[in-house]
Amino acid sequence: MKQVNTVLDQFGTTIFTTMSALALEHNAINLGQGFPDQDGPDFIKDAACDAIRQQPNQYPPMAGTTHLRQAVGDHNKRFYGLDSDWQTGVLVTSGATEAIAGALLGLINPGDEVVVIEPVFDCYIPMILRAGGIVRTVRLIPPHWTLSRQALEEAFSERTKLILLNSPQNPAARVYNADELALIAEMVLRYDTYAVCDEVYEHIVFDELEHIPLMSLPGMAERCVRIGSAGKTFSMTGWKVGYINAPPKLHDALCKAHQFLTFTTPPMLQHAVAEGLRLDDDYFRQLSLTQQKKRDILTTGLRRAGFDVLNSQGTYFLCADIRPTGFDGDDVAFCQHITRHAGVTALPLSAFYDLREAASDKKPPPPSHFIRFCFCKKDAVLEEAYEKLIDYFKP
Numbered sequence: 001m002k003q004v005n006t007v008l009d010q011f012g013t014t015i016f017t018t019m020s021a022l023a024l025e026h027n028a029i030n031l032g033q034g035f036p037d038q039d040g041p042d043f044i045k046d047a048a049c050d051a052i053r054q055q056p057n058q059y060p061p062m063a064g065t066t067h068l069r070q071a072v073g074d075h076n077k078r079f080y081g082l083d084s085d086w087q088t089g090v091l092v093t094s095g096a097t098e099a100i101a102g103a104l105l106g107l108i109n110p111g112d113e114v115v116v117i118e119p120v121f122d123c124y125i126p127m128i129l130r131a132g133g134i135v136r137t138v139r140l141i142p143p144h145w146t147l148s149r150q151a152l153e154e155a156f157s158e159r160t161k162l163i164l165l166n167s168p169q170n171p172a173a174r175v176y177n178a179d180e181l182a183l184i185a186e187m188v189l190r191y192d193t194y195a196v197c198d199e200v201y202e203h204i205v206f207d208e209l210e211h212i213p214l215m216s217l218p219g220m221a222e223r224c225v226r227i228g229s230a231g232k233t234f235s236m237t238g239w240k241v242g243y244i245n246a247p248p249k250l251h252d253a254l255c256k257a258h259q260f261l262t263f264t265t266p267p268m269l270q271h272a273v274a275e276g277l278r279l280d281d282d283y284f285r286q287l288s289l290t291q292q293k294k295r296d297i298l299t300t301g302l303r304r305a306g307f308d309v310l311n312s313q314g315t316y317f318l319c320a321d322i323r324p325t326g327f328d329g330d331d332v333a334f335c336q337h338i339t340r341h342a343g344v345t346a347l348p349l350s351a352f353y354d355l356r357e358a359a360s361d362k363k364p365p366p367p368s369h370f371i372r373f374c375f376c377k378k379d380a381v382l383e384e385a386y387e388k389l390i391d392y393f394k395p
Helices: 015-025 042-054 066-080 096-107 124-130 149-155 178-190 248-258 267-277 281-305 331-341 355-359 379-393
Strands: 090-093 113-118 134-139 160-166 194-198 224-229 242-245 317-321 370-374
Touching: 015 331, 042 267, 066 090, 066 224, 066 242, 066 267, 090 096, 090 248, 096 124, 096 160, 096 194, 096 224, 096 242, 096 248, 113 124, 124 134, 124 160, 134 149, 149 178, 160 178, 178 194, 281 317, 281 379, 331 370, 331 379
Parallel strands: 113 134, 113 160, 160 194, 194 224
Antiparallel strands: 090 242, 224 242, 317 370
16 A cells, blocks of 8 residues: 655654553543643633524634634734734634644745744644654753753754744743843844744743743734634633734735635634633733642642752643652653552653654754643642652652
8 A cells, every 4th residue: 555644654643642541541640631620711611602502603704703803913912012903914723733734834835944942842843844844943951941042043044934933832831031032033034034933821921920922022023923822821722712913924824724724613612712812801810820829739749759840930831850759761761650650640851852853863862851740730639649749759
């Protein structure tokens, strides 16, 4: 039989699926996959139900309903001072993952280079390669995750088409500051490139840090695609509603890709998300404070269990160094071990690096002694998880 697609065939089952299956097999507490164990506001669910009953359940406009596109534009203005015409600058997608895929398919040609910052969310590299792009990585190393000018300058070139930037960043839990963003903007302008900005955790930022969209920096409004996610902002990850803010030229290119991917997104969910985006500031503030509290609960417990826990500035995640536990093995073996024997599942951080580069000796191997925990769970679940780890490592 003829060979299947050779680009995607080189990637196995995602680490999320693999570890979740192992967690289920051993009845472990799954702090690997990043989704809340409680739904978001009833107000938004009620809005979706009302829309099912009262509005047509047929194809909405390809680019999204007027109601949601206007709400996205207003939201960008309200929180970041960004001006966007909802008709020529806002696109609704079936989740942020589709938004990323559409951006890559719509903006790059085969042979174009795309810069990503490691550790990198696992779908980025396969998507870039499937679109015909060439991956150029900027590697951040824990525990400080320093973004250096030298590393960026080595990654960018005249062949660079865009940088795919994730801030707040999964899994490093970094929130890029103004100086770092200015450096990225400098590279984008110097090489006449674009930036696709995955900002799905924009409202989950801790310790009074500020999320700054790259799009808000001088010269970036005409070069940036800004991606948001209702799933993350309203704790409804299964809804898969994403939205893009982009200048007209890039918006048109993304629409052409979107129409051949999912074409549109369920109208009742679009209606409900639009209502959610118009919630008062207190909702968004409480979302951040609630997740910060959960971060602190898990951080305290993991330190009691013997882990060296890294600072988490945003997202649902925190990373920890396994070496103080005395385990003799790498991060993959450790995550399998604690799932089977301690009843808690985490993810190996090495899964978020481009292992192809390490294999080719272009760069040193990724760190092999850090793991990622997800803390967007009920407080009691987090407490049970760290107590299991304390019992196992400090009997």
